[in-house]
Amino acid sequence: MKKKVHVVHHTHWDFEWYFTNHESFVQLSYHMDEVMSALENNLIDFYLLDGQLSIVDEYLQSFPEQKERLVQLVKAEKLFIGPWYTQTDELIIAGESIIRNLDLGITIANELGGYFKAGYLPDSFGQGKDMPKIYQGFGLDKTVFWRGVPNDVTEDREFMWQSEDGSKVLASNIKNGYFVGVGLIYSDDAQDLMEVIESGATSDQLVLPVGGDQRYIDFDLRERIELYNNQLDDYELVESNYDLFFDSIDEDKLQTVEGEFISSSVSKIHRSIYSSRYDHKYMNDKIERRMIYQLEPLMVLAETQGIPYKQGLLDRIWKLLSKNQAHDSAGGCNSDKTNKIIMERFIEADQLSYSAVDYLTRKIAESREEVKENDLVFFNTLPFSRKEIIKCSISLMSEDFDLVSNGEKLTYQLIETKKENSGSIRKNPEEMDPEKFYYIHDLLVEVDLPALNFTTIQVVEKSKSEEISNQAMTHGIENEFYHVSYSDGMLHLTDKVTQEKYFNFLTIEDSGDEGDTYDYSPPYEDDVLSLNFNEAAVKVTNGPLRNEMKLSGEWILPKDLEERSNKKQTQSVSYQLIISLDNQKNLLDCHLTINNEALDHRMRVLVDTKIASKKSLTNTPFGTVEREVVDAHINDWKDLGWREEPTTIFPMLNYVNLHNETSSVTCFSKGIKEYQIVGDNYDKIALTLFRSVGFLGRPDLIRRPGIASGNEFKYIPTPDSQLQETLTFKFMIQLDESFNEAKVMKDFQKQVVSVPFYQIQEMNRFTTTLKYFVSNPLPTNTQAKEFLECVSDSLVYSSLRKSRSGDGIEIRLFNPSLTDSCEGGMIELSKGMSYQIVDLKGEALTSLKNNDKIDLGSFKPGEIKTVKLF
Template identity: 60%
Template structure:
């Protein structure tokens, strides 16, 4: 029996890379002519357009007249499109972003005749363990990818990949890359090519992908197939598709595997790309967090109160974000010109998403039943009530103000007061009308806001001030911790146990001779720790919070030459602020530096009071346990691995270590990389940023051999040196037990701010839209809790308008990868219909009616989506 070789004719169309999307688009415009002509004239049978719709989306904006041609070819099953919008990164992008990406791609493809129902990610830098359940939730049961599968797990090219909840996809692992089949066109090494794709194949069905980056149509494909068939009597090469391949292997027994795939045993995986272009990652995280946890829930609530849900605006933002989440784009391994476009897209998404919040908070606040001048409305976009310290900027004609709730003044702290003018501006300031000056007060107070709702406070004259004590001693404290400086080193005391942690936080600086793909230490490095010996110290304390501000300059090596010579001449200004809010378990840290040096890496290093063998972090829809030392760290070269398996790992929102007595967690905003270091792995290192100057470099210590990216040309990226002001935000939490559901709730309470709006006419520039008039809603809004989640064991993932029908969808998941748990319940404001749906919004059971939704049992890692009508 002959072995059947499925020749998959395709192109891999990087949305952007060392070229910009604009430059690539021109090639696409002509490439599509070749594709359609070749299919229509029967020169080729099938063509795979890289599994992503973003390129077709942009193509049809310029060439709408080609829509019917494309649709005819898709309906015939010859042109394969979708299901993705862009080929996402899977490791530093949230689960909701991945779902939105597939939702967008599937919808666009359906408008063109349908999508290839395969999880096709041929070049992503590693595979998340959650992909099988994401795929199954969207009706996908097969996947194709290249990178990351460890030889220790399986050397098979086909296997069944499980998530911990039992979800399964059958995988075709293109171990030699999506470009391996180009040899069919260019070489006559017949048996050699067969040997490559046969190594690890589990049956008589073989896959030969013929394509490459932005590759043209191979018009001589059939001729070359015929030639190979003539010279390979034991094989039958046929034009085929991945759908046909999976159909023909469906009855073969396959090995079962589980987990994430981020090994460099077969292919480069770039395990330190998570810290390239930190400026992008910080803004990306901010927009993603705002969209998922503020914009979509707020827009869902607003629709209930009579404000139309603007799905088109959301789609526009998600497209901008998803384009920036493609594997190269998210990684930052691009030319400076491309990275500038990515940054511009993120800025556009940032402005659009912030403007939605500005518009809706104003419309809702001004349409309340009790709306009146100087009402301050605070919003809670999470499904549980919150009591937290908030910071707001309010405008008042009074030099002193107070915040009142039901006639009772609340303690406030005035952080800053600025005098402003709201009259017609004059060239001569003395001609301005003194009666038209007012004050902007930035204040802090403790607010209590119901679940998925809002509450209001009245702004009045005079203030109940929380006395601020400007201390001279370099220490701060709250009910849980005391933090103080000793000889420039930060020390932490836990009040309950009395345990003292000396030098618990420091900054590490080292050289980086890597590139935008990978960190790599210089051949001759000079690494050192940075402390706060010469810092200027400012300490303030009151009933609401204590904060310590350390300002100074660190002296570091200016470049790699100084590293080699072990000298330091470059001053790096910094301001590091530590905040302890009353009764909070979190130590909030805010670092701002002005980077003035080249080719280096900075990390925040946090000491933990025990040794570690594992780390724990959240994934798109779960958590993962990782070993702190790779078993092949010493023999990877002998095994011919593509790069050193340094245990540098990706993270989404937090990283944790724990033992039977204590748990330490680091929450971050935009920091996406960590490593456990130290003699006993008792230090948690967050990579703040890397400063590098090339897209790809050869012969790195961690990655020997040819340069990543383009091996034939050094591409300078001076902008990736990040010579600019950089801001880093993270928090440290110490507690007795590890609970991943509680950690995610703590993260959301830390990272998701409360939108707010003040009704006033003194300052028409509180937002960009405030200057313009706005009609009130015809029916006044009476606030009430629309929905409350009562669960100690689940993670709230999203709330948005239903995808395919009326109502709203709330998504929850069990973060434990080992334990089945009881989900708790959702309490509604009234009896409503509800049903469980998949990630496409399709019903999974019959509708029920009630005011309480009992969530029932959740398997390990299980996702459930409830549509409430």
């Protein structure tokens, strides 16, 4: 019996890369003519349009007259589109972003006749462990991908891929790349190609993907199939598609594999791309947090107050973000001209999302029943109550003021006061109206915030301040949890709970980087520098709410690789590190600014945990992953023929943790996406701040020998990726006696989800861009009122938004544990509502119930649940 070879004709259409999306769109506009004509005229049977809708979306914006033609081919199951909007990165993109990407792709595809019902990611740089449960949540029970499966886990091409909650998908692993089938077109050696694709196949059903990057239609496909069939006795090639191929696979005979796939045993995986073009990663992280934790839930809150939910606005922003989260775009392995466009999309998404938050907070604040001058309104967009120290700005005629809540004065901490004028600006400041001067006060205030609600305090102007000024000290800063001191250029930390002392606990490492935008690689002649804070100017401020230590100085580094090889340092790089301790908060907050002027280097912050470790933990889109701190093949990877060194540099989303039976140290980040566990005892957490490199791809790297990644035939300079600019890094450190995944993430959310605020005043029309615009209050007064609160110590809150169908509100939570089931707790509602559990598409999984308390029930390890409220 002959083995059947399913020839799958496709293209891989990188959204952007060394070329821009604008440039490739020109080819796409003509390529689509070829595709549709070839299918309509029966020159080919099937065609897979790379599994992403972004290119179709943009094509139809320019050529709407082609829509019906395309729809007919999709409905006839000749042309396969979707399910993605763009082919996402899976490792450094938030879980809700991945869901929005699929949601957008499926929504658009359904309007065009349907979508390819498989998680198709043929080129993502590694596969995240949560993907099976994400796919199953969207009703996708199959996946196709290439990179990352370790040889010592499986060499099978087909297997069942399972998440820890039990979700399974049938996986087809293209071990030789989505382009392996072009051998059918260019080589007459049929037997050799068959041996390649048969290696690892689990049955007599083989798959041969014929396509490549931005590849044209192979009009001679049938001729080549016939040529091969005439040569082969044991194989029969047929035009096919992945649906037909998957239907031929007996799932019961396949092995089950769990976990993430980030091994370089069969393909390059670029396990240090997570720190390329840090400026983009910082922007992505900031906008993701605003969209997921602020704007979407704020729109839900606003709708309860009579303000329409704007799904179209959200979709516009998510499309911008999804384009930037395609695997090359997220990684940063692009040309400079492409990355300028990526940054422009980030700026657009940033402005849209920020302005939407501003509009809604203003509208709600100005529509309250009793609006008083200098009311200060704070908004909690998280579904649990919080008590936070909030940084805010207020504008007053008076230089002095009190903050009052429910008749009681609140303690606040004044940071800075600036004098401004609301009159017409003049060339000569003395001609400005003296009656129109006012003060802008930056301050800290501690506020109790009810869940998913807003609260108001009053600003009372007065003539004389009773506020105690902040005191400048020199010995250090502390709160009830920590004491931080500075001496001899070093920072020392004391855990006041356990009395454990950490000498020189935070240092900076600078090393050379002869890699490229894909990978870090040490220079052939390196000079690794351990930097402390010698000769730093130190300012310590102790206030009633926050204590702060500011260190300012400069490091002298090698200017470039030549200086580094000669052990020479002439380049000054200035820095400022601010370490803050809030009262009653078990977090040490670090804000580091570096003005990078050096070339070809990598900078990392090293945190000494004193915990000798064999494994690290970090969060994934919907769970936790445990990783070995030393790879088992670090010494024999070349002998095994691996494509790059398996250095234990790993991706992270929000935190990395080391712990033992008595101690736990967690490092949180806002935008830093890469870590490694280092030190003689593997007791130090190294967070990669940034990598400064100047080429898209380089050949013959120490960590990645052989041809250059990207384009092997041409050096493509990327001077912008040297990041010679001022860079900001925000990270936090938490010491504890034990590690709890849910608690860590709740602490993270409380710390990083800022509290929007709005002051009722008209003298300063430039507090936000939209403040200058006139705005009518709502016809019905807004009211601070309870809506819902999530009461759970074992779950991680993931998102709150209106359903795509518009008929309800969806709140999503998950169990972050790798191994343990848990009881989920409750969602408490202000009134009885109908609710049911739904999947990630919003389709019902349980019957409808009605209550003012929702028992979330038990959660399997890693399980996601979405509750839909009506």
